Amino acid sequence: GCEEGIDRGEAEDFIRLYHAENPSAGSVKPRLREVAREISQTGTYTHTPGELAFGARVAWRNSNKCIGRLYWKSLRVRDRRHVDTADGVAEECVEHLRVATNKGKIRPTVTVFAPDRPGEQAPVIWNDQLIRYAGYRRPDGSVVGDPANVEVTEAAVRLGWRGRGTRFDVLPLIIEAKGTPALRGLPAEVVLEVPLRHPSFRWFADLGLKWHAVPVISNMCLEIGGIRYPCAPFNGWYMGTEIGARNLADADRYDQLAVVAERLGLDMSHDRTLWRDQALVELNVAVLHSFEEDGVAVTDHHTEARRFMLHLEKEERSGRVCPADWSWIVPPLSGAATPVFHRYYDDVELTPAFVRRDRNQS
């Protein structure tokens, strides 16, 4: 919340950073005076469109856990700070999906909705991504669909939603505006999905697996110069391992390794036959093959690791520290076979930033 008002120091630091990296923005002194005046009069201040776009791009550049930061300057910023109703947020999220998906040629995009302001509650989205598959817990404790989404599925059901009960039901958005949560379904035409098949094993298609094309994170707060934007959904494209080595592989997600190993005819009698590892590779081959064949942007972890090494070099050449968290940067498959494994990083927390939104804060 912003009961205590804006941190003037953070506001000044950001304005100075903006002018330092954008000489065409003119002299910093008049803008610093204007911001200080607005804060003392209203308890907050308003970013110019240029400051907002730069702040969002630098928040991406500062994201310690992100391997995909090479193209941070190309982030498309949709300034929707005037939107603060459930209908408005829903409409703009649908448009975000249309613009970002771009028929598979995915464009990294962020939509920035209303900020926290003294006495006004900013809208928030309860879903952690715009596109999520429902998880239905059955009486015997088993789950149909994505176990990671059982809670949000139950929240949607409490609000009146009923799914079809398949393993891949796309959840509605739950948007809380002015304290009231509301359901808003996504039109099918903005939810691009990729059915998964394997280039060599024809039986793979019969597993009935698929995944959505665009990951749009909708539960993080964008913080710029002391201003909090609790609703700022952002997307890139997937790295294949996120789907093939986590979402479909984790035991507490779709748990498909034994299913794939069985169909591969592997010896599953002991871990040391490495049947899990062989199944993992084929599952990831299927993800990359299917996305590529459908013309949907995706990267493999070798390519993404090489790009990140290039990003590190460029940042160091620009005289900046590139903050990184080794445990998130190293891919969950074949870590040491990628260059990002073989070095240390400075895991410092810089601002502007995308931060996890605490449950109790808006």
Ligand code: HEM
């Ligand atoms: C363009 C392609 C991109 C790729 C391939 C990529 C890749 C990734 C991957 C693999 C992760 C780890 C996710 C996980 O393990 O669950 C990640 C984390 C993250 N990425 Fe990126 N990213 C991209 C673009 C972006 C963009 C456009 C933004 C924001 C504008 C962004 C911000 C972040 C943040 C904040 C995290 C950490 C999330 C958390 O703390 O939970 N990334 N990225």
Ligand SMILES: N=C(Nc1cccc(CNC[C@@H]2CCCN2)c1)c1cccs1
């Ligand atoms: N490729 C992406 N993956 C991504 C990025 C940030 C966060 C996430 C979701 N991470 C949460 C899960 C659940 C815990 C560990 N991983 C995925 C992108 C999503 C949005 C922009 S890029």
